[in-house]
Amino acid sequence: MAAEIRANTFRALRKALGDNVKGCAAVLQGGTSEKFTFYCSDTDVTEFRQEAFFRYLFQLNEPDCYGVLDLEREESILYVPVVSPESERWQGPARKPEWYTETYGVTTTENTPNLADSLHARGITKLLVLKGLNTDSGMETQTTAKFPGIEKFEVDESILHPVLCELRVIKTDREIEHLRRACRMSAQAHTYVMRHIKPGMTELQCEMLFKAWAGYFGAARHMAYTCICASGAHGSILHYGHAGYPNNRVLEDGDMIVLDMGAEYAGYSTDLTRSYPVNGKFTDDQRKVFNAVLAAQKAVYARLRPGTSWPEMHRLSERVILEHLVEMGILKGSIEEMEKAFVASLFMPHGLGHLLGLNVHDVGGYPCGTHRSKEKGLSYLRCGRTLQKGMVLTVEPGLYFNKPWIEQGLKDPNVAKFVNVEKLEPFYAFGGVRLEDDILITEDGYENLSGSWPTTPEEIEGVISAAQRS
Numbered sequence: 001m002a003a004e005i006r007a008n009t010f011r012a013l014r015k016a017l018g019d020n021v022k023g024c025a026a027v028l029q030g031g032t033s034e035k036f037t038f039y040c041s042d043t044d045v046t047e048f049r050q051e052a053f054f055r056y057l058f059q060l061n062e063p064d065c066y067g068v069l070d071l072e073r074e075e076s077i078l079y080v081p082v083v084s085p086e087s088e089r090w091q092g093p094a095r096k097p098e099w100y101t102e103t104y105g106v107t108t109t110e111n112t113p114n115l116a117d118s119l120h121a122r123g124i125t126k127l128l129v130l131k132g133l134n135t136d137s138g139m140e141t142q143t144t145a146k147f148p149g150i151e152k153f154e155v156d157e158s159i160l161h162p163v164l165c166e167l168r169v170i171k172t173d174r175e176i177e178h179l180r181r182a183c184r185m186s187a188q189a190h191t192y193v194m195r196h197i198k199p200g201m202t203e204l205q206c207e208m209l210f211k212a213w214a215g216y217f218g219a220a221r222h223m224a225y226t227c228i229c230a231s232g233a234h235g236s237i238l239h240y241g242h243a244g245y246p247n248n249r250v251l252e253d254g255d256m257i258v259l260d261m262g263a264e265y266a267g268y269s270t271d272l273t274r275s276y277p278v279n280g281k282f283t284d285d286q287r288k289v290f291n292a293v294l295a296a297q298k299a300v301y302a303r304l305r306p307g308t309s310w311p312e313m314h315r316l317s318e319r320v321i322l323e324h325l326v327e328m329g330i331l332k333g334s335i336e337e338m339e340k341a342f343v344a345s346l347f348m349p350h351g352l353g354h355l356l357g358l359n360v361h362d363v364g365g366y367p368c369g370t371h372r373s374k375e376k377g378l379s380y381l382r383c384g385r386t387l388q389k390g391m392v393l394t395v396e397p398g399l400y401f402n403k404p405w406i407e408q409g410l411k412d413p414n415v416a417k418f419v420n421v422e423k424l425e426p427f428y429a430f431g432g433v434r435l436e437d438d439i440l441i442t443e444d445g446y447e448n449l450s451g452s453w454p455t456t457p458e459e460i461e462g463v464i465s466a467a468q469r470s
Helices: 002-016 052-058 083-090 099-104 112-121 160-171 172-197 203-218 234-235 284-301 310-327 334-341 403-409 420-431 457-469
Strands: 026-028 066-070 075-080 108-111 126-129 154-156 230-231 256-261 272-277 391-394 398-400 432-434 436-441 446-449
Touching: 002 052, 002 066, 002 160, 026 052, 026 432, 052 066, 052 160, 066 112, 075 099, 075 112, 099 108, 108 112, 154 172, 160 403, 172 203, 172 256, 172 272, 172 436, 172 457, 203 230, 203 256, 230 234, 234 256, 234 403, 234 432, 256 391, 256 432, 272 432, 272 457, 284 310, 284 391, 284 432, 284 457, 310 334, 310 398
Parallel strands: 026 126, 075 108, 126 154
Antiparallel strands: 026 066, 066 075, 230 256, 256 272, 391 436, 398 432, 436 446
């Protein structure tokens, strides 16, 4: 897989440079082991996870490495650290360079201490290094290559990052295979939780059931993000599960639960969500809220194909949710006027979905020269692009009753006039509903990479009731 990706990268960089590649190489620094230690302890160490751009090009998931693409020769070189004899008793025998060369399909493998000399020996005089802004997180690259002797080269920081971001937006066939396997594994892990959920469990037990299935049956050592297992009113907290709210509530009979969990396979992320009553039986209100979100998701699916504007799909999902809230009596008035006042952002305070790949919020959502809209709703979107074949995105409409957020919005009289406060008040204990699947844009439509798994109220009730009978 990496060989195909590197071939695409050579072509893209040659095009960006106008084939002026004599003496030019791209140099990437991988993640370092120091990033994965806790404070001053040498035992509290997390499992290493490679920087995504480096893994994209070289697949290697080991720390303290460099990768080089010699653009003139179209050769790839791995530079790996020297393992001392003292370290071998803790880390195992050092692998020979040819092992890396054969395993990762690079042209050759060398040791890192001689990186500058090695590049000079190849006639390299100009280096392209990775530096740029992640438009999703707003953070700058943290692994821009630095090594002794780099000051002797002409260094360009402007070309490599945008080229790699655009390449990562469109997935190769092998990447799609990895993502399909990862998504279906995560969907099966979700269904496993669905079969075992019941009142009296804790949110943490839901998280552990998911992780156990994904690890044991899906070979997933890592999660793509912190698991969100939000029950009751906590279901309105979008990124629940963090240290302040660590999935520690006891599930009560009658609760809805929002389970937003995705495992990682071979570095590729998944992001899936299901919401349902923990007792396995939807009340009338739970079904209405759920069906509003399901209708929004289906409306978007019907429009997914190359050429579709993703911001327009966000607005479409908002409109469907507004229509259902009017039917429920929570909102009143003209849908068109509500749209002008951005009323939907009270109840769907997040974007419709985002690009997915080696990062759960993958790069490339806003290409160079484009920016997020400042309008409410669209400003939450992590992707503002027109869809293309080969993109992988999440589709995750939601309907949340987050009291602090809604009360803040109701201070605006242009918004408050549409809201029936008496009808809304009982729903603050409801929490919320999100439905989320991972989809691939195909030539004439889309593929749900999550496969077929319980989605409708009837399907979910059937799974839980069957499990309770067994």
